[in-house]
Amino acid sequence: MSATTPRFAGLRAVVTGASRGIGAGIAERLAAEGADLMLVARTLDHHPTLTGSLTETAARLAGYGHRVEVLAADLSDPGDRARIVPEAVERLGGPVDILVNNAAAAIYQPLADYPLRRSRLTFEMNVHAPLELMQAVLPGMLECGRGWIVNLSSASARLFDGPPFRLVEPGTSLAVYAASKAALNRIVNGMAAELYGTRIRVNAVQPRAAVLSEGAAALTGGTLRADQIEHLEEMVEAVTALCAAPTELTGRICSSLDLIGELDLQVCGLDGRPWTRPEVSA
Structure with a gap:
């Protein structure tokens, strides 16, 4: 990143699920490096049980x-999500250059009695919404001859090894969520292949370990060990x-820490400044 020419200067970005956690962190880093942003979440103000809000993220980024x-x-x-890209184009003053599909639904419950309404909600949020937002930004990106689409995935999309099946918490209770992320991965790869040669990059990235955001902490109940957690900055x-990403980096389902190593990246803080990884106690 140049001190005189920030990496995302002049680019317009949309980040979903930007109230807190990973989405808010991504939005802050993009803003710190020069992007104009449309932040999207279900509500503007506080969640009844989680800290952080869209209003608070926007106030922090305004600086x-x-x-x-x-x-x-x-x-x-x-109908509601169909408003997102047109409003971003109008309010940011031009086509979307960067789309980050971060928002997701994660409802953990054993499969034997998993309700259909929850399954439908999970796939609506984690598969249909990202696909429709990708489709909505494509005309502007194709006209500009460039674009970057990044989708947040999950290592839970991998199949369980077995039998015998050696499960760890939350075990099969995450299978519907995991299935939705596996479907998203396949769409990412297919979209990248379909758009190859247009300079529109479509990728997904998943944590190699758990990123202990507010939502993840609520789901796991503090049961994760230190070695099972990666830092938000990473x-x-x-x-x-x-x-x-350069044009040749497309169609990938990346692991966060592996990608950092592959590209030999220096991890920075959310403000774009140098960052030192805290020591993990044994």
């Missing part, structure tokens, strides 16, 4: 001096690397 817009939209509602570094 970087670039345009920050917010939009409350329910990504599980096709995940954000991998995501933003794909937001600036």
